[in-house]
Amino acid sequence: MPRKKATGEHDVGGRERLLAAAVGLFAVKGYAATTVRDILRAAGVTAPVLYYHFGNKEGLFLALVREGVEKVDAARLEAFKETASVVERIRRYCLANVAVRREFADLAWVVEAILSGPPEAAPPFDFRAIVTRMLRQLQDLVEEGVASGELRPCDPRHAVMVLIGFMEAASRPRLFEMAGLRADDLVEGMLSMVLDGLAGRVTQSLA
C-alpha cells in the first residue's frame, strides 16, 4: 500500500517524493552505498515508479545533481549582477555561495561529492563548463580589482584559488564546528582575513 503521508505533506507525485528521499540518502551515504530499495522505502513508492520517471538509479542521481548545479549557479549570477566595488562583489559572491550551500545542505553535499570525491564513485557528470565559468568570473573580478588599485597586484589565478579555498573551508560545518566557530560570523571573519592578510602590520583595506 502507498505510504501514509506525513502531516502537512503535499500530495506530490512519486517523482518529487523520490527526489526528496534520494537527496537525503545520497548526502549521508553517498551514491554507491545508497540502494534503490533504500530510496523506495524512504519515498514510500515502489520500484516501477523510479524506473518510469528516471530510467534507473543513475538517472535519478543525475536529475538531482543538475538541480543542485542550477541552484548554485543562479546564486552566483545573482551576486555578480549588481554594480558595486570589487571587494563588495567578492563578498556577495562568498556570502551567496555559503548561503545556498546551507539552504540546500543535502543537495550541496551530493554535488560536492562529485566535485571532490573519488572520480568514479558516482555517475560521470561534466562540471568543466560550470567550473571554468566560475574560475573565469572570479579571475575577471580580481583583475578588475587589481587594475583599479582596489586589490594588491598579484597573480589573479592564485588569488582565485585562495578565494575558492576560503569558500570551501567556510562551507564545512564538520570542520569549523570543531574549532568552536559558528557559521554566522565565520564568512565575514575569514573574508576580512583573506583581504587584509595574515602577516605584517595593519593595512586598512579602504572604505
Place this chain on the structure above:
Amino acid sequence: MPRKKATGEHDVGGRERLLAAAVGLFAVKGYAATTVRDILRAAGVTAPVLYYHFGNKEGLFLALVREGVEKVDAARLEAFKETASVVERIRRYCLANVAVRREFADLAWVVEAILSGPPEAAPPFDFRAIVTRMLRQLQDLVEEGVASGELRPCDPRHAVMVLIGFMEAASRPRLFEMAGLRADDLVEGMLSMVLDGLAGRVTQSLA
C-alpha cells in the same frame, strides 16, 4: 593459481599486495563501489587471504586509513619540530602537507574521502583527535605570531580556517589544473597571498 609477479615486484605477502591494490581502487571508486572481488583480482590473491588478514572489507579499509593518517601526522610533526619564525613554520607545514598528499596521492584521497565525504559512505573512523590536534597546533602557532607581532592581530580561529582552506585548495589538482596552474609554484604563490592579503596597498611581510 597465484598471479604471476610483475618484473621487479618484490615477493611480498598477500597482506601487502592487498593493501597496495585496495588503496588504488578505493581512491578512484570510493569504498562502497569497490567490491571485494575487484581488490582480490588487482592483488592477485583469493578471498580467504583477505579475510584471514583483515577480517573483512572494512578491516582492510581501516588498516589503510590508519596508515594514511600516520603519514600525514608524521609530516606535520616534522614541520613543527625545528625552530624558526612563525611564518616560516607555517610555510613548512603547508609545504609538508601538500608534499605528503602528492607522494601518497591515492592514500590521501582515501583519507580525504572520509574527512569530507558523506558521513556514512565509508566505515566510521574517528578523526576528532587528530583534527583537534591539528587545529590546536595551528592556532597556537598563529597566537604566537600575533603575540610577537609577526602576524597581524586577528581571531586565531579564523586564521586557522583560512590556512586550512588554502591547503585544501592547494591539494586539489582537478581544480587548479583547470585554472592553468601547476602544483609547484601554487603553494608558495597562494601562501604569500594569504600572508599579505588581497586588498590594500603593498605591505612587506618582513624578512
Place this chain on the structure above:
DNA sequence: GTCTATACAATGATAGAC
C-alpha cells in the same frame, strides 16, 4: 503512473582441504 511479483546477477563472506 503505480502496483505485485519476481528474475537474476553480483555481493560479502565462509567451510574445509592442503
Place this chain on the structure above:
DNA sequence: GTCTATCATTGTATAGAC
C-alpha cells in the same frame, strides 16, 4: 597462509496487471 568451492543475501531492474 592460501586454495577451491560454495552459500545466503542483497543488488538493480523488469513483466504484466490495473
